[in-house]
Amino acid sequence: MEIKSEVYVRSVGSYLPPRASTQQAVDKGLYEADDLKLMGLTGTLVAGDTSPAHMATAAAATALERAGLGSAELDSLIHSSVFQPGPDGWSLPGYTLRELGGGKAGVIELRTGCSGMLSAMELAVGQLTGAQGHTSVLLTAADHMGPWLERWPSDVYLPGDAGSAMVLGTAGGFARIRAVNSGTVPRLEQMNRGDEPLHPPAPRGLVDLRARHASVTRHMEEREAAHLMAALNTELAERSIAEAGIKTADISRVVYHNMAGFIVEFFLSQVGLPMERSSWEFGRTVGHLGCSDQAVALEHLLLNGDLTPGDHVMLCGASAGFATVCVVLEILDVPSWPAPAPVPAAVVG
Template structure:
């Protein structure tokens, strides 16, 4: 989808304390060989901070940075990956209550770690649908501290971190423009992340832990495996990226940085940078390896960090690429149109010159 005048006016995040991966190695929570191969140095661990509370803190920061009044928002989308709170409870209304966005239509999107892409696309279409829609808030929060999941080894190449993130989209003003965003689903891969577990009763009501490594292995060895292998996935991603770049009116030569899911160096290189024909130096892996795979927040937090330290400047293009269970692939292009006032570069420019 080619976006029309959809701007990013605010970004926010909440990142809890980092726990070194060596801490987990010493406690045999992850194999030392795997830890060394992954190259991940630490992950963020929230402890008892609820996921929606991390989202609220990120939202408040994003709204403040945007100078956006919460009561003027027309849409609030909450992206979740893991369990959020009490059974039957809706986290989006908690965020709505504690940010003051009471007039917005609020909904939850549960689409794995690529849910932020779907939320951004839905929010963009909402804003383009009517001139009365001034701004939308997209947010995510996840705390993977749970007896139902081993954050350090639930899936090969990924170690889970906790975080909250938020994006304010506006039709009025912003420092970046969402130029295009697309996704594609390969439903024939649906069983890859399901394994032999029955659909009923729900897994949350049964003993056991989430183990994507085991379910993927069973899928590869079972009758549901696609005989074409990964070629279909590679072809779908290539087509998706090409379409998104064409809609944005740029080529890969114009891409300044690329954000993929925060996995091992091998995973980021093999699944994103090599297919794109771009060097790892343009990826956000160096930042991602310090926080781990923070659910749906990987790409948004990477964008915020690059703007904070001045690595992205006016005229640069930021490519977001993601994949999630389903199997879903998504891509987006964002153009930096100005320097946000909260970035290091903006603060440095505002400071008086120091006499030598």
């Protein structure tokens, strides 16, 4: 979808809890040294007793302050998370709006998986360009993986906790949204379901994603599943690049999920982009942050001086389904936001 109207990212914000060192986890026997060498992941963020609601609200407050907006000026608030963020039947975006000061914005909660923030961007573009006539939309995301996933599995990512937020609008911003595209590979839907019954759902507890994935690889090679994912990602990336009116070589930075280096490199290679243009050197230090990978990395690139006006940034993400979203941004300005406080170290154990 080529974005012909002027739709902008006005601000981005995050909440990053303490960082746990992978090497410390190896020293304590929680993580395999061979996996550290193979995956190249050096740390992950651990929220402890901090709730997703707190992380989302803190990130949103930063994003609103940077955008110069109050909550009463918002037309819509869209929240994304991978897992249930609090009590059943409860509205986290409604809570966030109240905590930010109130207002009459409509609230929506997405549970589309790890590409949720990008799906929210696609939805918000429709609100900002369509019949609703919105002018300001706040996107939030937050995930606390502790109740759901083992922190130190031998896998291609380390679960991390964080909150993030973006303000999109029609009245200018530091980046213009040039294209958004999404699609799904239904053949891979079972990867995040496994052989579990659809109803009644299994009791809450730790989710064994490796067992769920194995239910698919019993019927197709793991390599085939990876190539199906990569093919869709490549198709959407190439379409988004073309709709943005640029060439692949014009992409300055690509933000994918914070996963093992060889996974990120594989996906980038299918598009024809080198690993050096990825955000992996940062992502490997914070873990896979659920729906927040892309927003947190974008904020880091801005604050770290890695982007300049005229750059194009591609944000890509994938979710259960198997759903994929790609977004191309054109950087118009580098905001002079104060640098956030350094992320403290967490005690591993």
